[in-house]
Amino acid sequence: MKKTGLSKTTRSNFITYGIVIVLAAIMYILQLTGILSSSMQGFLVPMCIYVIMAVSLNLVVGILGELSLGHAGFMCVGAYTSAIFSKCMESTLTFAPLRFGIAILIGAACAAIFGMLIGIPVLRLKGDYLAIVTLAFGEIIKNICNVINLGLDSEGFHLSLKNSTELGLAEDGMIIIKGAQGISGTPKDSNFLIGVVLVLVTLFVVLNLINSRDGRAIMSIRDNRIAAESIGINITKYKLMVFTISAAFAGVAGALYSHNFATLTATGDKFNYNASIMILVYVVLGGIGNIRGSVIATIILYILPEKLRFLSDYRMLVYAIVLIIVMLYNWSPKMKEYRAIAKAKIKERFGRKKEEKAV
Amino acid sequence: MSFLNYLINGLSLGSVYAIIALGYTMVYGIAKMLNFAHGDIIMVGAYIIFNCMNGLGMPPLVAILAAMALCTVLGIVIEKVAYRPLRNASSSLAVLITAIGVSYLLQNVALLIFGADTKSFSSVVSLEAIKLFDGQLTITGEAIVTIVVCIVIMVGLTLFVNKTKAGQAMQAVSEDKGAAQLMGINVNGTIALTFAIGSALAAVAGALMCSAYPNLTPYSGTMPGIKAFVAAVFGGIGSIPGAMVGGLVIGVIEILGKAYISSQLADAIVFAILVVVLLVKPTGLLGKNIQEKV
Numbered sequence: 001m002k003k004t005g006l007s008k009t010t011r012s013n014f015i016t017y018g019i020v021i022v023l024a025a026i027m028y029i030l031q032l033t034g035i036l037s038s039s040m041q042g043f044l045v046p047m048c049i050y051v052i053m054a055v056s057l058n059l060v061v062g063i064l065g066e067l068s069l070g071h072a073g074f075m076c077v078g079a080y081t082s083a084i085f086s087k088c089m090e091s092t093l094t095f096a097p098l099r100f101g102i103a104i105l106i107g108a109a110c111a112a113i114f115g116m117l118i119g120i121p122v123l124r125l126k127g128d129y130l131a132i133v134t135l136a137f138g139e140i141i142k143n144i145c146n147v148i149n150l151g152l153d154s155e156g157f158h159l160s161l162k163n164s165t166e167l168g169l170a171e172d173g174m175i176i177i178k179g180a181q182g183i184s185g186t187p188k189d190s191n192f193l194i195g196v197v198l199v200l201v202t203l204f205v206v207l208n209l210i211n212s213r214d215g216r217a218i219m220s221i222r223d224n225r226i227a228a229e230s231i232g233i234n235i236t237k238y239k240l241m242v243f244t245i246s247a248a249f250a251g252v253a254g255a256l257y258s259h260n261f262a263t264l265t266a267t268g269d270k271f272n273y274n275a276s277i278m279i280l281v282y283v284v285l286g287g288i289g290n291i292r293g294s295v296i297a298t299i300i301l302y303i304l305p306e307k308l309r310f311l312s313d314y315r316m317l318v319y320a321i322v323l324i325i326v327m328l329y330n331w332s333p334k335m336k337e338y339r340a341i342a343k344a345k346i347k348e349r350f351g352r353k354k355e356e357k358a359v
Numbered sequence: 360m361s362f363l364n365y366l367i368n369g370l371s372l373g374s375v376y377a378i379i380a381l382g383y384t385m386v387y388g389i390a391k392m393l394n395f396a397h398g399d400i401i402m403v404g405a406y407i408i409f410n411c412m413n414g415l416g417m418p419p420l421v422a423i424l425a426a427m428a429l430c431t432v433l434g435i436v437i438e439k440v441a442y443r444p445l446r447n448a449s450s451s452l453a454v455l456i457t458a459i460g461v462s463y464l465l466q467n468v469a470l471l472i473f474g475a476d477t478k479s480f481s482s483v484v485s486l487e488a489i490k491l492f493d494g495q496l497t498i499t500g501e502a503i504v505t506i507v508v509c510i511v512i513m514v515g516l517t518l519f520v521n522k523t524k525a526g527q528a529m530q531a532v533s534e535d536k537g538a539a540q541l542m543g544i545n546v547n548g549t550i551a552l553t554f555a556i557g558s559a560l561a562a563v564a565g566a567l568m569c570s571a572y573p574n575l576t577p578y579s580g581t582m583p584g585i586k587a588f589v590a591a592v593f594g595g596i597g598s599i600p601g602a603m604v605g606g607l608v609i610g611v612i613e614i615l616g617k618a619y620i621s622s623q624l625a626d627a628i629v630f631a632i633l634v635v636v637l638l639v640k641p642t643g644l645l646g647k648n649i650q651e652k653v
Binding site: 065067121127128129131132133136139140143144147277288313316317319324327328330331332333335 | 441444456457459470623627638
């Protein structure tokens with residue numbers, strides 16, 4: 001083994017970017033040549049959305065070591081705020097890429113603010129309590145999004161929590177959010193290329209964060225909170241940082257989401273904790289703490305159900321069973337012991353050859 | 360007068376939450392894990408009762424006993440297969456995620472077996488509603504039975520935990536597993552017993568909940584389960600009277616919130632309470648303060 005730790009991580013990072021770029025290029029070519037079915041084409045942007053979600057959730061679950069079950073709530077914030085912006089500016093700012101760019105930034109910023117607001121109380125908690133509070137926050141966000149009515153006319157914004165007729169809009173007014181019916185008619189600014197670029201940006205930020213001084217401090221909190229605190233690592237700061245960054249990227253994913261579909265509602269299970277758990281499944285099956293794994297697992301698990309239609313009734317069942325088995329296999333102390341013994345035996349039998357392969 | 364009606368509805372719903380919260384609080388107190396699948400055991404119990412009553416024509420009481428027995432077995436199996444191997448895992452995250460997996464598994468198995476359509480649960484209570492003040496105040500039979508059952512369970516469990524050997528073993532295990540083992544207590548057995556009791560209570564809660572709110576789907580158990588956890592945290596996790604107080608408070612707040620503020624925001628209000636409680640008094644109303652040891 002050469003002692004070039006940094007170049008190894010850099011190489012590993014470039015492999016991750018490479019995988020994304022190559023896959024994106026293949027998809028793009030398939031799309032251009034018309035081989036890709038139209039239903040699969042509709043899958044491309046959501047796939048980018050969920051890759052961003054999984055990578056950003058992995059930052060909290062894998063790197064910080066805390067379970068967040070409200071990730072879809074941040075996505076909801078990003079989706080709503082960016083869609084509100086785009087709807088308001090649709091007539092004044094006609095250059096779509098710039099408008100969408102600003103919308104993404106607004107979505108990310110608002111989600112980050114929420115992440116920070118939620119992070120502050122959550123900092124006092126850990127483990128199960130933290131998980132349930134993030135779940136609670138996610139549900140609160142979803143519930144509030146469901147009752148908001150927002151309108152815009154020449155006098156400015158009107159807000160009502162009851163129904164859209166109570167807004168008292170002037171004649172030139174426009175209803176932006178119509179309660180549970182949500183936002184409709186958001187300009188469809190997102191496309192696959194923007195999605196891939198955003199995935200790469202997310203990966204770039206997250207991977208560089210992990211391999212930075214801050215990233216190592218965050219991982220030390222995960223591995224032993226008390227030891228980390230005793231050597232002067234500011235736990236509050238880093239936890240808040242991770243929550244904010246992760247929420248910001250969920251907001252980016254939300255902006256992509258709201259600009260990809262004609263209507264945006266918070267009803268159903270798009271933004272509730274089931275959606276958060278779905279993303280958690282991607283993270284766990286890709287490997288907790290393994291960013292590249294999250295990318296690959298998300299892509300596979302997102303395409304697989306489409307390709308295996310005949311299994312659609314059993315899809316969630318299979319996910320659940322695989323989730324349990326993966327957790328038992330990776331985390332059970334007995335299993336770890338057993339695996340160590342098995343590994344030693346394999347090494348013994350095959351000597352150095354196998355060892356090199358394993359590395 | 361409508362306020363009194365709401366209050367009674369709230370107390371009835373709160374009693375259901377209290378019974379579910381008991382399962383959470385006991386399991387959390389002993390195994391130190393959030394059993395996400397607890398809410399889904401309620402759903403399984405309700406489906407068993409539904410099928411026993413409608414399919415096999417059993418009387419309600421027999422159906423409930425059958426559901427309790429099956430849920431007990433289910434709880435023990437889940438604990439043994441999914442949770443026990445991870446009890447000493449290096450991260451508490453592992454068992455939490457596994458519990459989420461179990462919850463998903465139960466939902467999807469129920470979906471395959473019982474179907475996605477909403478079943479209309481027939482009440483297990485045959486008590487007539489009491490009408491007071493010329494019919495202005497109605498107390499349904501379900502509400503009376505739920506509140507009484509909740510109180511009986513609470514008293515019974517308190518006596519069980521404080522007066523019997525098995526109950527004291529539970530207390531010992533929740534204090535210190537290692538020391539309890541040294542004293543000759545069967546730790547695995549005690550934890551399994553806790554899961555068994557919690558799951559049996561979940562079946563009872565399923566019967567009472569679905570009698571009052573008769574729409575049964577594979578996802579019926581999730582939200583009540585989470586709210587009951589809120590109740591358990593509110594009352595102080597690990598405390599049996601705390602679960603009762605927490606359950607009743609959450610139930611009343613939910614119903615009053617639905618009636619007077621907004622039916623869509625009632626859930627948000629309940630969750631906001633959880634956040635506030637954890638901020639102000641993380642150990643809950645009646646919980647004990649546990650110092651973290653290095």
